[in-house]
Amino acid sequence: MTASLDRGAMGPAADPALGRALDRALDRALGRAVRGPGFSARLAPRALLVASAALAVLLALAVASICFGDYPLRFDQVVDAIFGGSGGQSYIVQRFRLPRAVGGALAGALLGLSGAVFQTLARNVLASPDVLGVETGAALVTVILMTLGLTGTAALTGGAFAGAAVVTAAVYVLAYRRGINGMRLILVGIGVNACVTGGTSYVLMLAEVHTAERAHNWTLGGFNGLGWEQVAVLAAGLAVTLPLATGLAARLRTLSLGDGVARALGLPLERSRLLLVGTGVLAAAASVAVAGPVAFIALVAPQIARRLIGRPDGGLVTSAIFGALLAVAADFAGRQLAGDAEIPVGIVTALAGGPWLVYLLMKRGSRSTDG
Amino acid sequence: MPSRGSATTAVSGLVALAIAVGVVAMLSIGVGSRFIPPDSVLSALFSPGGGFYDNVIWELRIPRTVAGLVIGAALGLSGAVMQGLTRNPIADPGILGVHAGAAFGVVVAIYVFGLLDFRAHVGFAFAGAALVSAAVWLVGSRGRDGATPVKLALAGAAISAFIGSATSLVLYADSTAFDEFRFWSVGSLAGAKADLLLAAAPFLAGGALLAFGVIRGLNALSMGADVARSLGQRVRLVRGAAALAVVLLSGTAVAAVGPIGFVGLTVPHVARALAGPDHRRVLPYSALLGPLVLLGADIVGRVVAIPSEVQVGAITAAVGAPVFIWFVRRRTVREL
Structure with missing residues (x-):
């Protein structure tokens, strides 16, 4: 619309x-x-084509990630195990591999959606929920809770969500000065993130070493422990934020034409922006609270969508699909690359995403970076 | 505000600052989980051997205080040179990737080479800091408008994130490295020992010499590269020497005591507010304000949580981040 x-x-x-x-x-x-x-x-036939192709790849990757593992399964065994079946194979699939694949896809989709909202809103390909402090906020609260011995899933998820929301709100309020400016938001985010990260390392140092190590591993992001409860939380997050975001898509597109045009078209600027930022943060915070911070998906997924569709806004749904695809692919790679051990998905995405960001910066070096 | 023109006011300002630094250093020797009365401090300093507190003072407090003085001066100087070099009010060694690079160097030293000795960390941290800040500079200075503040900050964030994840990967794989690293990563003066300071001294002295050597060049650069060139400065040489000074000073500081944020960012602003924009004054002022701030923060950290203590890196982050945000808010975005 x-x-x-x-x-x-x-x-x-x-x-x-x-x-x-x-x-x-x-x-x-x-x-x-x-x-x-x-x-x-x-x-838009091209957008539909790209989205369905991405969905097909996502499905294939998910099936592959269910097949491969310490105990390899054939495709037909996986299908059997998913649709009924009993015994060890279906236990492995239904208890571990299927929720991990589905949860990873949902977590990635939430991040892709959030990234698409932020990038279109700030008119800056570098804007992402990471910059606003969603990840560092969630990490600080989780590390504190774990140090205090509160390791229940509900407490950790709720706490991480609250931390993400509070830190993001702080960044937004601190960057507000007669309206929100994309670049000021990013710079304030860098400052607040530095402060919150300092707090996290301080708490990690106070904690007993095994607790500290577990807490630190959480901050690397991982789909390892995902079960159906977590999948339900992620699905609920997507069920709330995807309709919200698509409902606001018209406003988002108008805002992306610039403040002047948007105001001339009669859009209430600050209110629309607040709604959109809220939706984006909600999506990212739900993902981070459950699956831990997975870097760079929110940054990269919307850009891939944009390039393949060939239009300025990648489309929210397509970005979400690409987010899911990237998350499942990175998780799969992290399990396969290191032999017996496994590399947390957040490290895989950061190692791959950092150079991408540098490439972007170098490519746009000759243009202004003002958002 | 004192008149900025007169040389005598500048000198008297410096003398006042030096006295303040001396007072803070005395406090730093006396204050801690055990308070030592001033007369015992003086007798231990000037006629050691007899007093009850001599051991504490000479083994712990004095190395720590000297570390605070030296590292504080290094951080203040490196911040002032960095801001002059980039003509960028938010330039800080930490924001530009020095910390992430040094951290990676330390992790490589612990994990790959099994080195647990501080003196070995210094070299690795230093190499990591140098490589990463060079990379940030290369990426951030591309394009016609050169190294704009925003581009440098973003390049620093991107490359720091990448290097940081490589660091995390090693820490994830190795518990020993993680346990060593988490104490280093907060930034503390508590572990400073005399031999560590001796190992760091040549690097710091070289950096300080270079910094004071490029003062003229920095003053010329502050009017723009073209003006500097027409004034007879070899711009590339000045920039290279200044960047080397920054890496020597801040890289060594990070290696010696861990990442301590925001001192290099805020101190030069205070120096400019007191002494004006001339680097002949900004640099010495920063070199005295740095120890004042760092030792002050360290003393605060020692007393806020008695009987334990809060590391100085945590204190400077808690105080420095609000100052950074205040600077970002104060200016219109284009000025940044």
Whole structure:
């Protein structure tokens, strides 16, 4: 739905030729318009194609990650085990590998969605929930809770979520000065993150060594312990934030045209921004609270979506699918690369994502980075 | 605010600061989990051998205080040079990746080479800091507009994240390395010993000499590279020497006592507020303000949680981050 961008909202074009040219440009950018009585939507064949191809790859990767492991399974055994079946194989699949694959995909999807919201909102490909402190906030609270001996799943998930929300809110409030500016938000985020990370290392140092090690491992992110309870929390997070975000998509797209245009089109700027930031943080915090911080997915997934679809906003749903794909792929790689041991998924994504970010910075070096 | 023009006010400001540093150093010798009265401090300093506290003072308090003085001066100087070099008010060795690089160097020393000796860490931390800050500089200075503040900060964040995850990978694999590393990573003066300071001294002295050597160049650079060139400065040489000074000073400081954030960021701002923008004054002021801040923070850390203590790195982060945010908020974004 792109009501705010359609011709009606842009005002009647004085020149019919200009109007037709505008229509054609919009069709190219956003897909062919389909209008009926009381509704209008755009169909973008390329976006649909990319999204379904990504879904297919995601499915294949998930099946592969269920097949391979310390105890390899054939494809037909996996299918048997998923749809009923009993005995050791179905126990392995239903108790461990399936929730891990599904949970990892959901966690990645939440991050991809969150990243898409932030990047479009800040009009800056470098904006992501990490910068706002979602990860460091969650890590600080989790490390404190673990040090105090509170290791129940509910306490940790709730605490991590609260930490993410509080630190992000602090960054938002501190960066607010007659409105929100994308670059100031990022810089304030860097400062707050440095402070919170300092707190985390301090607590890690106070803790007894085994506790400290477990807490530190949590901060690396991992899908290792995911069970159906955690999958349910992640699914609930996606069920809340995906409709919210797609419902706000029209506002998001208008905001991405710049404050001046958005204001001229009658959009309440600060309120829309707050709603969108809230949705993005909710998505990222749900993911981080359950699966730990998995770096860079929120940054990279929307950019892949954008490049493949070939339009300025990658599309929220497509970004979420690519987030899921990246998470499952990184988890799979982390389990396969190190032989007997396994590399936490957050380390795999950071090792792969850091160079990507550097590449982006070098490519846009000649342009201004003001958002 | 004193008049910024007169040389005598600058000198008297320096003398006042030096006296303040002396007072803080005395406090640092006397204050701790056990308070030592001033007369015992003086007698231990000037006629050692007789007093009850001599051992504590000479074995623990004095090395720690000297470390605070030397490292504080190094952090203050490196921050001032870094900000002059990048013409960037938010430049800080930590933000530009020196800490992440040094941490990686230390982890490599512990894990790959099995070195648990502090003096060995210094070299590795230093090499890591040098490599990473060079990489950040290369990435952040691409493009026509050169090394803008925002580009450098973002390049620092990206490369720090990458190096940090490599560090995490090693820590994940090796419990011994993790246990060593978590104490190093907070940043503390408590472990400073005389031999460590001796190992760090040549690097710090070299860095300080270089820093004071490029003062003229930094003053010229503050008017822009083109003006500096027309004033006869060899811009590349100045930039290279200044960057080397920063890496020598802050890299060695991190290696010796762990990452201590925000001192290098905030001290030069105070120095400029007191002494004006001329680097001939900013550098000496920063070299005295650095120890004042670092030792002050260390003393606070010793007394806030008696009988245990809070590491100085945690104190400076807790105080420094708000100052950083205040700077970011104070300016319009384009000025940054």
